[in-house]
Amino acid sequence: MNCGSIYIEAKRTREWSNVWLEKFREDMRIKGSQFGIIITSVYPRNVTRMTQIEGIWVCSVEEFKGLVAVIRNTVLLLDEYVSTQENKQDKMNILYDYLTGPEFRMEVESIVSGFMTLQVDLLAEKRSLETIWKKREKQIQKVLNSTTSLYGSVKGIAGEAIRTIEQLELPKQIEE
Secondary structure (H helix, E strand, C coil), X not given: XXXXXXXXXXXXXXXXXXXXXXHHHHHHHHHCCCEEEEEECCCCCCCCCCXXXXXXXXXXXXXXXXXXXXXXXXXXHHHHHHHHHCCHHHHHHHHHHHXXXXXXXXXXXXXXXXXHHHHHHHHHHHHHHHHHHHHXXXXXXXXXXXXXXXXXXHHHHHXXXXXXXXXXXXXXXXXX
C-alpha cells in the first residue's frame, strides 16, 4: 500500500546553492512526493542545523534518521486521516438512512420488547416471592403464638420452677 512518498537527495559539496531548491521541487513534482529532504554536509548561510527552506527539509547525515522517521510517521498519519475523510458524506447519508429507516426502528423495538419482557417477569417473580414470604410469615407467627401459649400455660401451672425464657417475657422497662 502506497500512502505517500518522501523524495531524498544527498549533496556532497563545499558550498550551499539555492539553485538546488527549484530543481529539487521539480523532481518532487515529477516523482509525486509530498515531502522532500536534502542531506548535506554544508548548510546555507546562517543555518547551523536541520531546517526547512521553502518547504524542503535540509539536514545533515546525523540528523537524517530522526527526520525521516518523523516525516514517515507524518505521512502515515495523513494517509489515515484522508482515509477516514474518504466518502464521509456518503457514509453520513448511509447512516442517516439507516437511523431513519425501518431496520433501525425494528432493532430498537426488539430491544425495548426484551426489556419489557424482563420487567414483566421480574414483577411476576416479585409477587410470587412476596406470596411465599407472607405465607412463611404467617407460619412463623402461628408457631411463635403456639410456643408462647404453651410456655404461658406451663409457667402458670409450674410457676417459678420453670426457667425464664427472656424472649417470651416482657422487657424489664415495661414491668417497672
